[in-house]
Amino acid sequence: MSPPSKENGTDRPTMAVVGMGYVGLPLAEAFADAGFKVIGLDVSVDKCKQINSGRSVTPDVSDESVQRLVDTGLLEATTDFAKVSEVELISICVPTPLSKSKDPDISYIVRACESLLPHVRKGTVVVLESTTYPGTTRDVILERFEWAGFELGKDIHLAFSPERVDPGNETWNIKNTPKVVGGLTPKCGELARDYYARALDKVVLVSSAEAAEMVKLLENTFRAINIGMVNELAMVCEKLGLSSWEIIDAAATKPFGFLPFRPGPGLGGHCIPIDPLYLSWKMRTMDYKVRFIELADEVNSFMPHYVVGRVQDLLNTQEKALKGSRILILGMAYKADVDDVRESPALDLYEILSEKGARIAYHDPHVPSFRFGAEVIQGVAFEVAVADTYDLILVATGHKAVDYDAFADLGLLLLDTRNQLGHRKDEHVHLL
Template sequence: MFNRLQSMLNDQKASVGIIGLGYVGLPLAVEFAKAGFKVTGFEVDQSKVKSINKRVSYITDVPTEEVAGLVKNGKLSATIDFRELKKQDVIIICVPTPLRKSKDPDVSYIIAASDSIKKNLKKGQLIVLESTTYPGTTKELVLPLLEETGLRSEKDFYLAFSPERVDPSNPKFGIKNTPKVVGGTNQEAGILAHDLYSYVTNKVVTVSSTEAAEMVKLLENTFRAVNIALVNEVALMCDRLKLNVWEIIDAAASKPFGFMPFYPGPGIGGHCIPLDPHYLSWKLKTLNFYSRFIELAGEMNSRMPEYLVQKVVDTLNDKGKTIRKAKLLVVGVAYKKDVSDLRESPALDVMELLVKRNACIDYFDSYIPEVRLKSHT
């Protein structure tokens, strides 16, 4: 069974199913199709399925021309019929993992995807979870669900984890030149995952387990969240000291070793950095471990919108004006430049705070045609 699937991967004859065709799933589906695999995307969103099958991309990083060519050649298709999972040799899960208001992980999308696979699981399939989650999810959540079929991962199917590393609108790094980390529930699963991803990326790094692979992603983004929090606090320090924080950082960055520049901002946003550290923090709390750096970083970064608004108030006061009825323009509301993604964007928090102070605000963002604030719904 192992040799058969490995041979199919090496000959690009394995069929690949990808659950979730968002900013992670669609670019991955396109790369596998470009590598010669026959790829089927599985979606609950009918509009996405129709768009792909009509040869039109809805993701900025994926050119419509590429989608059109792959669909025309029979290498890429999309469906809402999850019974088609039974026809796949490889199934990759690329679904969202948001946080609940309590900052607990919401793994309902992973459970739903795993349940769909369970209903269509067959011997010899390789299942890979890419959704960012806490260490232990693959073995503690996905594996038991799949084994409810009576099939066993040690002998009937293969299960692995490979964290997505997509950075939307990054012109320098994409799937091909960003190393992929993989870890299997056993050695054979790790080998197959390594072989699979070697066709879409230049370098695959195999770690000892699915838990290790899950932890890799959380370390990457916790590192960023903590360092952004540090430089945000340095910005507040420099404000008190009447120093230019940008001058300080630029001068510190002249050191060729031992320093990596991070830059202050109105907070953190997007699909990863504001959320991922909390998956780790939640898991550790179940083990009676309190992750102080993560909690402090979250607290510091969440203070920045209020700090920014207060700076606006102070600047207006210095010019003899008040925030009330002041006409203000917010330039850029997505969580980063050149994307249409509003998830966790601190700009929304800034705008909410300005509205609460009775400011008259407008915004400009060529990627965002409309913004709905909570205070106006």
């Protein structure tokens, strides 16, 4: 293991986390809690100010924790990349979205790397955590370090470690979820593992950075494909007059060989809808089509359209057209109990329903407003939402903080895509 830095006047190990978002801040917190002096680097001046004034930028880290770490000098956020010359470990947690054509956009990794390069001192361990296609650590990061004159395994040690954080999960957090690490050389992997093992409960070393990159894609491809399968099952069950929820719950009583996944209005969040497409893009460059991923993407992308079709059918039963109907969407976040609307299927529902002329209000205690093109759409408070009248209520997210029964009690047509009201036998309540 490389010796702890003495440059901060102590034996404290030092690290920089690049990107202070949903992933970066919890990682910074875990290392600071383990006694590292952590520098959080971000391009956002506002985020840095917020952190330095003791306020968190993600619901998974409390304000109190940020305040304590800032007060004790264990955490400092900055836009000044020159600060990386003070650290021995760097973890990169910047976004990896898709471009408009659904191709990987690794420009954030490239920019982060270029900002780091002039300041990284020799001997530093650099770990990429952003989800990406196999080969990125070697082809994108190593290549740039080599251009700058660094020699792998001597001047720089590079590894990949997939981030498995699950925002809103109260059981599994960054510290107690096993962390996979793989290096570009066996030594790089061991160095990264040794650092991570100081802050996290369990580190699993794999044979290469490419293997570690692939682990993350397997995990999220597994989820995307299984969700695609149960989404198809939901459509099949509806045609057969069966409840997919009942079928899945009953199948889940089998103690082996079955893992339950639930249908929904589509995939959301920064990971599941995007990560498998990183793998299918990479394989297309090698002239190989990953059919499972493309089929799951097709089924999952169709779900918001399917849900809107169900809304239209339900309105028809009351001789109403979708155009001009008042619809209340319950939940705008992409999943339960989070404030994140990235790739949220509720946004697709909002868009498709508005295009078809529906008049929409929404309620989400975690998302007071969201951006829709140039507009900022404001949600309505519970008291207002429950006091109003609609042609249909559409449950798009199942938050613990929402009293769904209060909406079902209104007696209005209701379509529930998250099985929040499966216990209700009312004729006006319909499940996906």
